[in-house]
Amino acid sequence: MKQFETTLPEQYEALKKQANYTSSWRDRLEAVKTLSDYKHDKVIDLLKNRMQHDTVHQVQVAAYEALAAFGEDVEKPAPARFDIIKNTDKIFLRVKKSLPKDHTVADFADKLKRMRIDVFDAYEGDKGAEFMNWLEQRWAKL
Incomplete structure (x- = not known):
């Protein structure tokens, strides 16, 4: 079984900002992947937010996979059936x-x-x- 860091990464604040950066799904995906090595409450909360609210399914799935690997009880997000952005x-x-x-x-x-x-x-x-x-x-x- 994979071992996770249980402390926050040194660059947590920068990664948090990157994970919420609306103009680049690639940056958000990269941040989610980096954070997936750190099993910490703040990281878990951030990943749950990305899993539930990211506009890009790829980012949602990466967050889900990290949470599942941490042992969190989460359901895999389904792709959006309609427009991912309102109006x-x-x-x-x-x-x-x-x-x-x-x-x-x-x-x-x-x-x-x-x-x-x-x-x-x-x-x-x-x-x-x-x-x-x-x-x-x-x-x-x-």
Whole structure:
């Protein structure tokens, strides 16, 4: 059985900040993975929060796996069935309206990234390699 550190990591405050960083799911995932070596109450609370509230399923699962390895009684999170961010269509429409009529999906993606990096990042993390295809479909329907 794996041995865990029971003290807080020296860099806990920085990792906590990174784990809650809304504009980068990759940073959150990295923080969760680093924290998964430390079986401490504060880490467990933080991981439970990521498992239950992260917008990106990959981050939720990494937190779940760490908690399960700690022996916590947790249920594996299911992927979101609907939009992972509330009012996504309203956000997308606002971005689309801010662009010239003849804009491309690439223009749309670029503007979304600048206006709402949190939304762009969450869906990019959630959709993976299918992100641009998914975004183009959503954009075409607006």
